[in-house]
């Protein structure tokens with residue numbers, strides 16, 4: 001029945017990485033493969049209070065259809081949070097989405113014609129690659145160093161591809177590298193976008209989870225022409241299961257996003273929106289985020305020390321100041337898919353890096369997640385990985 005599918009179905013497959021994650025879910029495996037927040041930090045009891053308050057005070061409204069744009073008190077709270085981060089916005093700039101993943105999908109639907117060019121970091125977020133591929137985009141990858149995307153190379157690519165639709169960037173603690181775009185480059189990115197008349201899609205799920213170093217303003221902070229579409233989410237600062245994300249953009253864009261979202265799901269879960277708004281009214285979400293940061297800092301520091309102690313010297317790795325991931329580069333010629341298989345025999349898992357490169361493979365890289373494992377397991381798992389790497393790199 002393959003021929004019954006639309007042509008675009010060819011471009012979307014259950015991702016390789018999802019298959020990998022299934023294997024790593026065995027209880028005996030210490031997994032650094034996923035990208036899950038620490039579940040023990042989810043505010044379960046406070047959410048019980050928030051749920052009862054919503055049901056008692058506004059039960060019928062919480063269970064009714066509601067507006068596509070989203071629940072006003074939640075959008076107000078989002079505007080406030082974005083102001084703290086350096087983005088001035090009002091209600092007309094904000095649309096609540098079912099996770100920022102939906103925002104990425106709507107972005108694809110809204111902007112990408114078959115064959116359109118989008119420019120992204122190399123490597124970049126796998127599920128965004130899959131979305132943009134499903135709309136048949138061409139990817140132009142721009143190399144990064146420890147301070148994020150290289151601006152000289154970005155300029156060259158913009159010259160070569162004057163009709164590029166947008167730059168897709170994750171400036172803070174990028175998935176998969178954990179790297180952050182430094183300040184001068186943020187300003188330069190906007191200058192280049194203005195000069196070459198290209199949009200920027202700034203995907204920022206991790207910016208609020210900074211546990212070291214100095215806060216940096218989002219790229220959108222420097223946007224004077226309304227060309228940055230900013231995406232964020234409650235997934236990493238609250239809970240991913242409630243599926244709440246948002247788009248902040250010029251109303252000209254928001255209006256179209258609203259029309260497209262209507263065709264997708266009418267509106268984001270009203271109950272989830274009200275529970276989250278109620279939680280923020282009753283509790284201090286900043287205090288909660290503070291706890292998350294402290295735990296991730298400890299886990300990231302432990303993982304970095306383990307790399308120093310247990311991994312061979314001839315590898316390089318990122319040193320994130322926030323977020324969930326560390327990126328490891330093995331010597332050229334080493335295939336991280338093979339390392340993955342060997343690690344799994346030792347009951348430890350990582351994600352091979354190749355799928356994060358939209359146009360092909362850079363096979364000597366891998367991604368490690370530290371948010372989802374307690375420190376003792378991180379140490380044990382990293383010892384096991386270190387043994388595999390020493391053996392395989394010596395061959």
Ligand code: PMP
Pocket residue numbers: 035098099100101102125170175203205232233234235240244245
């Ligand atoms: N963008 C990036 C860069 C991500 O890493 C993720 C989740 N891992 C998302 C978007 C989607 O997050 P959510 O849909 O949970 O908001």
